[in-house]
Amino acid sequence: MLKKAKKISDKMVEIRRKIHKYPELGMEEFKTSDLVAKYLHKLDLEVTRGVANTGVIGLLKGSSKGPTIALRADMDALPIIEQNKHSYISQVKGKMHACGHDGHTAILLGAAKLLSDSKKNIKGNIKFIFQPAEEGPGGALPMIKAGVLKNPKVDMIFGLHIATSGESVGKISLLSGPITASSRIFKVKIIGSGGHGAHPHKSIDSILASAHIISSMQSIISRELNPLESAVVSIGTIHGGYRHNIIADEVEITGTIRAISDKTKVTIPTKLERIIDGVCKAFRCDYEIDFSRGLPSLINDEVAVKIVEKSAEEIIGADNILKMNNPSMGGEDFCYFSEVVPSCLFRLHAFNEKKQCIYPLHHPKFNFDEECMPFGAAILSNIAINAIKYLNEQSS
Amino acid sequence: MTLLARAKELQNEFVNIRRDLHKHPELGMEEKRTSKIVADYLKGLGLEVQTNVANTGVVGLLRGSQNGPTIGLRADMDALPIIEQNGAEYSSIYEGKMHACGHDGHTAILMGVAKLLSEVKNDLKGNVKFIFQPAEEGPGGALPMIKEGVLDNPKVDMMFGLHISTKQGKAGQIAFMHGTISGGTGFAKIKVKGYGGHGAHPHKSVDAIMASAHVLTALQTIISREIDPLEPVVITMGTIKGGYRYNVIADEVEMTGTIRTLNEQVRQSMPERFNRIIKGVCDGLRCDYELDYQQGIPSVVNNEKATKLVERVASKVLGKENVIEDKKASMGGEDFCYFSMEVPSCFFDLLALNEEKNCHYPGHHPKYNFDEDCIPYGMAVLSESVLEAINELKK
Numbered sequence: 001m002l003k004k005a006k007k008i009s010d011k012m013v014e015i016r017r018k019i020h021k022y023p024e025l026g027m028e029e030f031k032t033s034d035l036v037a038k039y040l041h042k043l044d045l046e047v048t049r050g051v052a053n054t055g056v057i058g059l060l061k062g063s064s065k066g067p068t069i070a071l072r073a074d075m076d077a078l079p080i081i082e083q084n085k086h087s088y089i090s091q092v093k094g095k096m097h098a099c100g101h102d103g104h105t106a107i108l109l110g111a112a113k114l115l116s117d118s119k120k121n122i123k124g125n126i127k128f129i130f131q132p133a134e135e136g137p138g139g140a141l142p143m144i145k146a147g148v149l150k151n152p153k154v155d156m157i158f159g160l161h162i163a164t165s166g167e168s169v170g171k172i173s174l175l176s177g178p179i180t181a182s183s184r185i186f187k188v189k190i191i192g193s194g195g196h197g198a199h200p201h202k203s204i205d206s207i208l209a210s211a212h213i214i215s216s217m218q219s220i221i222s223r224e225l226n227p228l229e230s231a232v233v234s235i236g237t238i239h240g241g242y243r244h245n246i247i248a249d250e251v252e253i254t255g256t257i258r259a260i261s262d263k264t265k266v267t268i269p270t271k272l273e274r275i276i277d278g279v280c281k282a283f284r285c286d287y288e289i290d291f292s293r294g295l296p297s298l299i300n301d302e303v304a305v306k307i308v309e310k311s312a313e314e315i316i317g318a319d320n321i322l323k324m325n326n327p328s329m330g331g332e333d334f335c336y337f338s339e340v341v342p343s344c345l346f347r348l349h350a351f352n353e354k355k356q357c358i359y360p361l362h363h364p365k366f367n368f369d370e371e372c373m374p375f376g377a378a379i380l381s382n383i384a385i386n387a388i389k390y391l392n393e394q395s396s
Numbered sequence: 397m398t399l400l401a402r403a404k405e406l407q408n409e410f411v412n413i414r415r416d417l418h419k420h421p422e423l424g425m426e427e428k429r430t431s432k433i434v435a436d437y438l439k440g441l442g443l444e445v446q447t448n449v450a451n452t453g454v455v456g457l458l459r460g461s462q463n464g465p466t467i468g469l470r471a472d473m474d475a476l477p478i479i480e481q482n483g484a485e486y487s488s489i490y491e492g493k494m495h496a497c498g499h500d501g502h503t504a505i506l507m508g509v510a511k512l513l514s515e516v517k518n519d520l521k522g523n524v525k526f527i528f529q530p531a532e533e534g535p536g537g538a539l540p541m542i543k544e545g546v547l548d549n550p551k552v553d554m555m556f557g558l559h560i561s562t563k564q565g566k567a568g569q570i571a572f573m574h575g576t577i578s579g580g581t582g583f584a585k586i587k588v589k590g591y592g593g594h595g596a597h598p599h600k601s602v603d604a605i606m607a608s609a610h611v612l613t614a615l616q617t618i619i620s621r622e623i624d625p626l627e628p629v630v631i632t633m634g635t636i637k638g639g640y641r642y643n644v645i646a647d648e649v650e651m652t653g654t655i656r657t658l659n660e661q662v663r664q665s666m667p668e669r670f671n672r673i674i675k676g677v678c679d680g681l682r683c684d685y686e687l688d689y690q691q692g693i694p695s696v697v698n699n700e701k702a703t704k705l706v707e708r709v710a711s712k713v714l715g716k717e718n719v720i721e722d723k724k725a726s727m728g729g730e731d732f733c734y735f736s737m738e739v740p741s742c743f744f745d746l747l748a749l750n751e752e753k754n755c756h757y758p759g760h761h762p763k764y765n766f767d768e769d770c771i772p773y774g775m776a777v778l779s780e781s782v783l784e785a786i787n788e789l790k791k
Contacts, residue, residue: 080592080640135643181596185642196760197632197654198579198727207636207651211612214605234595235605236646237639244583244634244652253605254642256595329596331643360593360600362644 001114001382002315005374008110012373015039016106017088023077023095023102026133029054032075032105036130039109043116045128052142058128059152060116066124067391069384070149070157070341072334073108074101074134083364098366100162103350103373105130107160110377115384124388125152133333138295140336149341155391156304157343158383159334160376162368164357167322167349169371172312172379174346175324176305181230181258183294183331184269188213188276190240191286194249203247207240209283210251213276214238220271231268232258232329258329260297297327298335301342307390308344311382316375330361348376399512399779400713403772406508410775411768413437414504415486421475421493421500424531427452430473430503434528437507441514443526450540454528457550458513460520465789467782468525468547468555470735471506472499472532481762482754496764498560498748501771503528505558505746508775513782522786523550536693538734547738554702554785555741557732558774560766562755564720565747567769570710570777571720572744574703579630579727580663581692582655584670586611586633589684592647601645605638607681608649612636614673622669623662630656630727656727658695667691695725696733699740705788706742709780714773720747728759742781746774 015035022031033054040047040058048057054075082089082096090096112128129148131139148154163173190210195203217233225231233255240251257268269291280287312321324347334345350368351357359365413433422430431452438445438456446455452473480487480494488494510526527546529537546552558570565571588608593601612633619629631653638649657663667689678685710719722745732743748766749756757764 078641078644080644183596183643187642196728196758197634198630198656198729200630200632205632207633208612208616210636211609214609215613218606232596232598234598234603234643234645235639236595236642236644238605238608238646238649239637241633241635241637241652244585245632245654246634247632248634248636251636254639256643258596330594331596360597362594363592363601364647 002374002378004114005110005378008113009374012106012110012377013370015109016102016370016373019102019105020097021088021091023090023092023097025079025095026076026136026139027053029075029132033130036075036105036109040112040128043112045112045116051146051148052132052139054132055139055143056130057148058112060112060119060126062122062124063120064123067155067388068125068127068152069387070127070129070154071108071111071380071384072129072131072157072159072337073104074131074139075105076101076133076135078135078362080362080364084367096364098363099135099361100368101134103162103368104160107373107376107380110373111380114377114381122385122388123392126384127154138333140333144336144340154341156387157337157341158304158308158380159345160348160380161332161345162350162372163347164351164359164368166351168351169349169369170316170375171320171322171349172346173322173324173349174305174308175327176300176302178260178297178299179324179327179345180298180332180335181260181327181329182297184257185292185294186257186269186272187252187254187290189288190251190280192249195247197245197247200247204284205247206251206285207248209280209285210238210240210253212283213279216275216279217272220268220275224271230260230329233268233272260327295331295333296335296339298332298338298345300338300344304342304344307387308346308383311386312379315378315382348372400772400776402512403508403775406511407772410504410508410771413507414500414768414771417500417503418495419486419489421488421490421495423477423493424474424534424537425451427473427530431528434503434507438510438526441510443510443514449544449546450530450537452530453537453541455546456510456526458510458517458520458524460522461518462521464522465553465786466523466525466550467785468527468552468739469506469509469778469782470527470529470555470557470732471502472529472537473503474499474531474533476533476760478760478762482765484765494762496761497533497759498766499532501560501766502558505771505774505778508771509778512775512779520786521790524782525552532731536731538731542734542738552739553789555735555739556706556778556781557743558746558778559730559743560748560770561745562749562757562766565749567748567750567767568714568773569718569720569747570714570744571722571747572703572706572742573722573725574698574700576658576695576697577725577743578696578730578733579656579658580660580695581729582663582666583690583692584653584655585688586651586674587686588649588678590645590647593645595643595645598645602682603645604649604683605646607678607683608636608638608651610681611674611677614677615670618669618673627662628658628727629662658725660694663691663694693729693731694733694737696730696736696743698736698742702740702742705784706744706781709784710777713776713780746770
């Protein structure tokens with residue numbers, strides 16, 4: 001399978017680079033879903049478009065009726081200014097594929113090709129799910145609501161995420177149980193009262209107050225939680241003020257909370273608001289705080305994990321299957337799939353120092369070693385075949 | 397007739413001049429219409445007029461009946477980029493611009509002084525230079541005019557200037573102060589640079605927003621811990637922006653701010669303090685930084701002799717109870733400071749607060765206005781100060 005995958009490697013690279021050059025944000029993946037649909041049509045799959053706005057589904061019917069396995073890739077980019085200098089950098093100002101979704105899409109199209117070539121041997125169905133807006137506002141849940149897991153009913157679902165955490169191409173990482181943190185988004189407005197920058201006693205400086213809030217909230221992690229409990233509170237953006245010599249009357253900050261255990265997910269917002277309330281009172285400010293529903297934890301199913309292990313072993317050998325030491329604090333909206341169907345999301349490694357593929361996800365210079373793509377396509381294809389075999393054996 | 401009585405006779409003329417200027421505000425270095433009105437008026441009085449000094453500045457020279465000391469008087473002409481909200485019938489007709497700091501009044505008053513003094517020029521035993529400068533609010537008009545020789549030919553021996561104020565008192569009063577009366581300024585632009593990454597993996601990135609928070613709080617300790625508590629200092633960071641998205645760790649944050657002090661040595665020491673603190677905090681938190689620190693303008697320092705003269709003159713013209721001695725300086729900037737550095741001078745406040753007439757907003761407020769009844773008092777105090785100064789300096 002790997003050999004076959006390497007034969008289409010160039011095509012996958014070509015597709016990936018095309019998508020990388022024209023990144024589209026969540027729910028705006030028009031060109032990308034066009035490309036995906038066209039390719040799936042060529043492979044003779046049953047294609048459904050416009051699922052959750054820009055989502056695309058390709059259905060491969062095997063040689064006989066049987067279980068249905070789904071494979072999922074995300075298509076959206078991020079509002080980040082690309083700082084790479086290679087030949088296929090983003091041509092769209094302010095947008096970038098900085099999380100490998102271009103690779104996920106190219107890999108899944110590769111898997112579609114490999115599996116449609118083997119469809120005589122497949123005693124079931126394979127659904128290729130290309131979802132929008134993984135980075136936000138979310139594509140998995142809308143697609144589930146639009147019935148993507150039905151007709152035919154999906155029995156198991158798999159996906160991968162490219163990683164540049166330090167391991168090179170030819171390796172994957174795996175873990176049973178919770179593999180991502182649950183998350184919450186928060187937005188805070190700190191409200192002072194404006195005035196001339198030379199007369200601080202006549203106004204209330206919201207920028208200084210927010211500085212104290214930002215540094216105080218670090219103590220939630222460092223001082224209030226059990227050190228063995230993993231949690232993160234990060235501020236992503238801050239904006240406030242009109243001019244260098246005018247005291248800002250309002251500052252807006254947005255951020256994210258991550259926690260592995262549910263208890264922590266519920267209590268951290270309360271701690272955060274308590275701190276903001278106290279610091280604002282101390283600095284004579286008002287505030288507005290808004291928490292929005294985030295993502296639950298992604299929980300890998302044990303059986304699904306075993307299937308991935310076996311399938312990957314057949315391609316890269318047991319030595320190259322690493323165990324994740326810890327869940328990631330990142331969120332993945334694949335978690336909604338994992339809530340309803342036994343699933344497994346695994347890491348596909350693509351770190352490469354020589355090729356400057358050393359930056360973390362969401363970094364403006366993020367890139368991944370494209371040689372990982374045939375491995376991804378081969379492993380996903382093998383997983384689909386093995387999963388169908390397994391489910392057929394179970395039912396007989 | 398006293399100069400004050402004559403000024404009151406002429407009040408309407410100069411109120412109308414002020415209102416016309418108010419309706420047509422022009423920003424710094426764009427005061428074309430205003431300076432033409434000034435130049436034409438001064439020429440009409442028979443003064444020797446120079447135009448296009450420092451772009452749009454105007455200088456008028458009134459020679460008296462004999463050679464003698466030269467007294468300089470200064471008014472600023474520029475407006476601000478503020479949207480006027482005070483609903484007066486002479487409100488600005490230029491969108492987005494407004495005379496929100498009384499400079500229209502300063503200009504009208506100085507034109508009035510030119511009129512008063514040309515009426516008595518036979519009694520003038522010296523010269524009077526009327527300096528109408530551009531761009532007080534920025535980028536500065538005093539220094540460029542001085543560089544173009546406005547204090548020479550003839551050499552200016554003493555200078556006076558006033559600023560209309562709605563802070564206290566009422567029309568018919570002035571406030572003055574000895575020594576350092578306005579803030580010396582600085583401007584700082586700070587960039588804090590981290591290393592971007594995913595908001596859920598803080599250990600893989602370096603959070604510039606969190607570091608800037610620490611920079612902001614640490615900078616305040618300059619005031620609370622490093623400088624003599626008897627020295628007034630202000631550090632205001634007025635803007636902050638950084639970051640792309642709620643779940644992406646910001647790799648860069650930019651902040652801009654203003655620094656005010658009354659002590660020139662403290663003002664000069666600020667760049668080193670800023671740099672040391674920002675460097676230390678950034679080093680501690682693994683960030684890089686860029687600091688762009690620009691010194692602004694120094695303080696206005698009033699000359700003792702000139703200030704005592706104004707106090708004396710104003711007490712005679714307005715009555716002692718209408719002359720207020722301020723004990724506290726303003727931290728605001730005033731580019732008259734450059735004149736005060738070259739020539740013994742006194743810069744004082746002409747009071748014009750009036751709640752009933754809705755003239756109670758501070759300078760730079762979109763609803764700012766001042767009680768126009770102050771105009772004849774400003775004209776009289778300045779004119780009498782000129783006459784007294786010429787007498788004094790001749791001795």
